[in-house]
Each structure stands twice: as C-alpha cells, then as structure tokens.
Amino acid sequence: MADRPPRRRDLAAMITPLGRALTAAELPILRAHNLSMWGYIVLNALDGRPAPTQAALANAIGADKTRIIPILDDLQGQGLIHRDPDPADRRARLITITAQGSRLRTATQTAIQRNEERVLAHLPPSTRRTFLRALDVLSSLPPNEITGAG
Amino acid sequence: MADRPPRRRDLAAMITPLGRALTAAELPILRAHNLSMWGYIVLNALDGRPAPTQAALANAIGADKTRIIPILDDLQGQGLIHRDPDPADRRARLITITAQGSRLRTATQTAIQRNEERVLAHLPPSTRRTFLRALDVLSSLPPNEITGAG
Numbered sequence: 001m002a003d004r005p006p007r008r009r010d011l012a013a014m015i016t017p018l019g020r021a022l023t024a025a026e027l028p029i030l031r032a033h034n035l036s037m038w039g040y041i042v043l044n045a046l047d048g049r050p051a052p053t054q055a056a057l058a059n060a061i062g063a064d065k066t067r068i069i070p071i072l073d074d075l076q077g078q079g080l081i082h083r084d085p086d087p088a089d090r091r092a093r094l095i096t097i098t099a100q101g102s103r104l105r106t107a108t109q110t111a112i113q114r115n116e117e118r119v120l121a122h123l124p125p126s127t128r129r130t131f132l133r134a135l136d137v138l139s140s141l142p143p144n145e146i147t148g149a150g
Numbered sequence: 151m152a153d154r155p156p157r158r159r160d161l162a163a164m165i166t167p168l169g170r171a172l173t174a175a176e177l178p179i180l181r182a183h184n185l186s187m188w189g190y191i192v193l194n195a196l197d198g199r200p201a202p203t204q205a206a207l208a209n210a211i212g213a214d215k216t217r218i219i220p221i222l223d224d225l226q227g228q229g230l231i232h233r234d235p236d237p238a239d240r241r242a243r244l245i246t247i248t249a250q251g252s253r254l255r256t257a258t259q260t261a262i263q264r265n266e267e268r269v270l271a272h273l274p275p276s277t278r279r280t281f282l283r284a285l286d287v288l289s290s291l292p293p294n295e296i297t298g299a300g
Contacts, residue, residue, distance in 0.1 A: 008282065010259065011266045012172035013194070014289035017212075019169040021296035022162035044163070062167075109160065116161045119288065119296050127284050132158065134273050134281035139164035146171035146269050 025115050033108040034078075038063065038071045043080065043105040046097040053092040054083070080104060175265050183258040184228075188213065188221045193230065193255040196247040203242040204233070230254060 023037075030040055038061075045061050046052075052060065058068045072095065075081045080101030086092040097105070120128050173187075180190055195211050196202075202210065208218045222245065225231045230251030236242040247255070270278050 007198075007259070008263070009286065009289075010172075010176075010194075010262055011269070011285070012169060012176055012262070013191075014285050015165055015169040016173060017293070018285075018289045018296070019162060019165040021291075021293040022160075023166060024293070025297040026160075026162055041163075044160075048157075109157075112160055112162070113158070115298055118298065119161070119291070122287055122291060123284050127280055130277055130280040131284035131288075134277050135161070135164045135168075136159065137272055138269065138281075139159075139168045141171075141269070141272060143167070143171040143174070146168070147175040148265055148268065 022116070022119075026112050029108065029111045029115070033104060033111070035104065035108055036071070036074070038068075039075055039080075040105070040108055042068070042071055042075060042095075043097060043101055044109070046081065046095060047102050047105050051084075051094040051096040053086055053089075053094060055092070057095055075101065172266070172269075176262050179258065179261045179265070183254060183261070185254065185258055186221070186224070188218075189225055189230075190255070190258055192218070192221055192225060193247060193251055194259070196231065196245060197252050197255050201234075201244040201246040203236055203239075203244055205242070207245055225251065 026037070026040075030037060033040075035043070041061050041063075042057065045057060054068065054072065055065060058065045061068075063071075072081065072083065076083060079098055081095055081097055083093045083095055086094045120131075123131060176187070176190075180187060183190075185193070191211050191213075192207065195207060204218065204222065205215060208215045211218075213221075222231065222233065226233060229248055231245055231247055233243045233245055236244045270281075273281060
C-alpha cells in the first residue's frame with residue numbers, strides 16, 4: 001500500500017479527515033474554557049457584530065431555532081450573553097455578547113489558533129498565506145455552488 | 151451580521167463545512183455509478199497498488215475489520231474485486247481490484263474531480279496549484295500531529 005499512483009487525491013478525501021482532526025483538536029481547548037462547540041460558534045457569531053435576533057443568529061450559524069434555545073440559556077446563565085427585547089419588534093429578542101463573553105471567546109480562539117498555527121508551520125510562510133486565502137474563498141462559496149445543485 | 155471583524159476564521163470552521171459540501175457533491179455521482187462511499191474508498195485504496203490483505207486494507211482506510219466485510223462482499227458480488235488466499239499466510243486473503251473495478255473507479259473519480267475542478271475554478275490557476283499542494287501536505291500529517299496529542 002506504500003507506492004501511490006501520481007493521480008491527485010479527491011478534495012473531499014483530503015479535506016474531510018483534516019477537518020475531523022482539527023475539530024478533535026478543539027475539544028480539549030473548549031472543555032478547558034468551559035464552552036460547548038455550539039456555545040463557541042454562537043460567541044464567534046456575536047463578537048464584534050451588531051446584535052442579531054434569535055432567528056437571524058440561528059440562521060447565520062446554520063442551527064435550527066429550537067436547537068439554539070438551550071445553548072443561549074446556558075450562555076446567558078454563565079453571563080456570556082444577554083437577551084433584550086428588539087425595539088423594532090417586541091416579540092423578537094436581540095442577542096448581545098457581554099464583555100465577559102467577549103474575553104472568553106478571544107481566549108478560546110487564541111488557544112485554538114495557536115494549535116492551528118503549529119499545524120500550519122508545516123507549510124512555508126508564503127504557501128501558508130496563499131492556502132489561507134484560498135480556503136477563505138472556497139469556504140465562503142454557497143453550498144449549492146459546491147454541490148452543483150444551485 | 152454583515153460586517154466582519156478582520157480576525158482570521160478558525161481553520162476548522164472553514165474546512166469542516168467545505169468538506170461536508172464536497173462530500174454531499176459526491177453522493178449523486180456515487181449513486182449514478184452504483185457505488186457506496188465505502189465501496190469507492192476501497193476501490194481507491196486498491197487501484198494501482200499491490201494487493202493488500204483484508205486487515206491491511208481495513209487499516210489503510212481507517213475502517214474496522216468487521217465493518218469492511220459486507221463492503222467487500224458487495225464489491226466482489228459486482229465483479230469489482232476478487233479475494234484470493236495469501237501464499238504467505240493461508241489464513242489471510244489478498245484483495246485485488248478487477249479490470250471492471252478499475253474502470254468504474256476511474257469513471258467515478260473523473261466525474262467527482264470534474265465537479266471539484268469547477269469549484270477550484272474560483273481560484274486563479276497559481277493559487278489553486280499552491281492550495282492543492284498545501285492541502286496534500288496538511289492532509290498527510292498524522293492525526294496526532296494535528297490534535298497535538300502525539
């Protein structure tokens with residue numbers, strides 16, 4: 001199984017296990033910061049951005065509206081976010097990250113990206129800048145553009 | 151949620167959804183070629199390489215030994231592989247891809263990579279070569295090197 005034919009591997013076959021390993025690398029860091037993966041995703045979606053409604057937030061992170069409620073309850077209980085009535089629509093609530101939430105998000109992301117930088121150090125600096133830029137372009141495409149179903 | 155702070159996104163947050171969309175793109179192609187995802191992975195692991203034992207094949211594709219049996223039964227039933235006793239160890243069996251299996255693998259991969267090329271066309275040619283090379287390097291690292299658990 002050692003010698004490989006020179007064909008290129010499928011993108012999916014390269015990307016999927018890499019994503020799995022990078023996600024596994026985040027788990028102990030999230031645990032150390034007392035955050036769930038979804039909690040971290042929510043804080044990332046809130047920090048430095050105008051407060052969204054609960055529905056807009058769910059949509060932005062690709063979670064369904066009922067799934068997001070216990071995550072928000074938990075973050076609010078920890079003092080990481082607060083929820084206030086939307087002045088534009090009294091039935092909706094706006095989610096804001098607290099200063100404590102923002103500090104925790106930054107500390108968690110710093111630790112995650114410190115590990116990622118260690119992984120990226122396997123690439124020469126210029127390759128690595130190009131890689132990150134290309135990944136940013138491809139990962140910003142709508143899923144339909146990738147599946148060809150659009 | 152429109153304006154983003156200039157911080158870089160986490161690698162995992164870019165790679166995981168991209169991997170999911172690329173895998174979703176493969177499903178209709180595999181279906182059209184009457185192959186399961188695992189069947190395709192097995193054919194890829196066999197084509198152009200010396201015949202492995204069942205155990206070595208399972209190990210190479212990260213499947214467990216019991217899980218691989220029905221996949222091999224199915225591929226053999228379709229005439230895509232055959233299994234012969236290993237002359238070096240009569241209890242072991244060597245797996246070989248058939249000419250038909252090799253043709254089906256090539257046709258499937260050609261269709262999958264045609265879609266991937268369409269996605270990669272969002273990058274300038276030189277960026278795209280660098281991206282593929284970098285991805286090949288990173289995806290060839292042992293998982294322990296990525297999680298930092300090694």
